[in-house]
Amino acid sequence: MDIFGGAPRVLGYPRPVTAQQGADATLRCQIGGDPRPEVIWERKNIQIPSDGRHQTSEDGNAYLLTIAGVTLQDAGQYICKAQNSVGETYAAASLKVEGEAQPQEGGPTQFGVNGMQQPTENGELEGHQNGSCTEDNGEEPSGETSREEEQEEADAAPEDKPRFLIKPLSLRVDRGEDAAFSCKISGAPLPEVAWEKDGKKLSDVFESAHFSASGQEGGWFQLAVYRTRAPDKGVYTCRAVNRHGDALAGAVLLVERVPEREAGRVSSSGRAGGQTHGAGSLGLPRVIEEPAGASEAKKFAVAEGKHAKFRCFVTGKPKPEIIWKKDGVPLEPGRRHLIFEDREGYYTLKVLYCKVKDTALYVCAASNALGNTLSAVQLSVQGPAVRFRRPLKDVEVRERDVAVLECEVPDESLPSAWYLEDQRLAPSRKYGMEQKGATRRLTIRDVETDDDGVYLCEMPDGAKSIAELSVKGELSGNGCATQTKR
Numbered sequence: 001m002d003i004f005g006g007a008p009r010v011l012g013y014p015r016p017v018t019a020q021q022g023a024d025a026t027l028r029c030q031i032g033g034d035p036r037p038e039v040i041w042e043r044k045n046i047q048i049p050s051d052g053r054h055q056t057s058e059d060g061n062a063y064l065l066t067i068a069g070v071t072l073q074d075a076g077q078y079i080c081k082a083q084n085s086v087g088e089t090y091a092a093a094s095l096k097v098e099g100e101a102q103p104q105e106g107g108p109t110q111f112g113v114n115g116m117q118q119p120t121e122n123g124e125l126e127g128h129q130n131g132s133c134t135e136d137n138g139e140e141p142s143g144e145t146s147r148e149e150e151q152e153e154a155d156a157a158p159e160d161k162p163r164f165l166i167k168p169l170s171l172r173v174d175r176g177e178d179a180a181f182s183c184k185i186s187g188a189p190l191p192e193v194a195w196e197k198d199g200k201k202l203s204d205v206f207e208s209a210h211f212s213a214s215g216q217e218g219g220w221f222q223l224a225v226y227r228t229r230a231p232d233k234g235v236y237t238c239r240a241v242n243r244h245g246d247a248l249a250g251a252v253l254l255v256e257r258v259p260e261r262e263a264g265r266v267s268s269s270g271r272a273g274g275q276t277h278g279a280g281s282l283g284l285p286r287v288i289e290e291p292a293g294a295s296e297a298k299k300f301a302v303a304e305g306k307h308a309k310f311r312c313f314v315t316g317k318p319k320p321e322i323i324w325k326k327d328g329v330p331l332e333p334g335r336r337h338l339i340f341e342d343r344e345g346y347y348t349l350k351v352l353y354c355k356v357k358d359t360a361l362y363v364c365a366a367s368n369a370l371g372n373t374l375s376a377v378q379l380s381v382q383g384p385a386v387r388f389r390r391p392l393k394d395v396e397v398r399e400r401d402v403a404v405l406e407c408e409v410p411d412e413s414l415p416s417a418w419y420l421e422d423q424r425l426a427p428s429r430k431y432g433m434e435q436k437g438a439t440r441r442l443t444i445r446d447v448e449t450d451d452d453g454v455y456l457c458e459m460p461d462g463a464k465s466i467a468e469l470s471v472k473g474e475l476s477g478n479g480c481a482t483q484t485k486r
Contacts, residue, residue, distance in 0.1 A: 007087025
């Protein structure tokens with residue numbers, strides 16, 4: 001048995017390797033774990049097979065990748081991934097290839113990155129980038145450096161070039177939690193900063209609402225990744241550039257599964273099982289014959305006011321049609337029900353700001369010309385221990401009207417806070433907030449379509465009462481109303 005039992009862990013981070021063009025290069029990573037992990041090597045999110053110029057091998061706890069006859073195109077970052085039944089980890093290795101590039105005729109200039117990244121003991125990556133990236137914008141770079149640029153580079157003081165005073169640290173978070181990287185950079189002029197994941201721009205792999213990058217006075221820069229998902233794991237790199245040079249530092253993000261939350265998925269494996277139908281397959285992680293009863297479905301509990309998320313993975317030819325049902329009634333996308341197919345190919349239902357009335361049997365039903373199947377989960381929404389005497393009720397008003405939301409707390413002395421979804425509201429000309437005895441009242445004046453949404457009244461113990469405000473369009477002169485915001 002491996003003395004480093006359990007989930008895989010890095011025993012020795014890969015050292016950066018420098019090789020001459022045409023020579024062989026070997027990247028090495030030491031990983032332990034029990035059971036013994038399966039290890040693969042990747043570059044740019046693509047697994048490297050052990051054949052041709054690339055050969056993978058093992059030597060005890062050491063895992064090696066040997067590249068024969070390296071070229072400038074082989075330079076860059078490689079990822080060693082290890083996984084067993086307990087968990088997973090990975091480490092980054094860098095390869096620098098020395099030698100002059102042969103001039104190319106026609107086409108864009110190649111992307112020559114000779115990254116030198118030295119992982120530290122905590123998995124942090126540091127170093128700088130030697131090389132250049134040219135955009136394929138139809139212009140052919142000359143490949144020459146002007147004398148003025150050479151003189152400027154020679155005159156630049158060391159402190160003018162970008163330098164990391166504090167580098168981002170590697171993180172391990174539970175799925176669903178936010179992750180934040182911070183670093184401090186010096187240089188004159190202050191460098192411009194861009195963040196990447198696994199060598200790709202964040203805007204190419206994430207939707208804009210999933211992350212934010214910001215800078216503050218003093219050379220501090222931050223990257224926040226919101227409500228982390230399994231695909232968010234990877235190597236995050238901060239690139240700092242000014243006219244005197246560039247530098248980079250990176251860190252690893254690991255996203256851990258949380259067993260209690262995994263119950264909210266239709267299946268823990270997501271791809272196991274299924275049925276075969278003719279030439280293709282139509283498979284759900286778990287098949288339940290209809291009618292499906294609550295006793296047959298998996299069970300999932302959530303506190304009132306929290307979100308519930310269900311996912312199922314389906315394959316089939318032709319591509320199946322997916323319908324989500326609540327207690328046998330098809331669900332339509334709406335203010336509190338999001339239905340979509342995520343980046344991993346899972347069909348997803350998200351119930352926002354759950355109410356007790358959302359307690360039900362939810363079914364993911366898939367069908368195509370060759371057959372049908374379904375999977376189910378029983379959602380139980382648990383109300384607070386101390387309940388509201390009178391909860392909020394849904395309200396529907398027209399634009400420019402006044403909307404009033406009202407509830408009663410169990411004790412007159414209890415304070416309360418009002419929220420429009422995740423945004424806390426404050427008294428203003430727009431919002432009036434009153435407390436009379438146990439009654440808590442929110443008045444929304446001059447209602448607009450932007451006021452349409454989910455409102456919450458929250459007590460100090462976290463107990464919430466939830467209501468939806470629907471805003472109908474104004475009546476025009478011909479008696480027709482404009483469209484309601486959804």
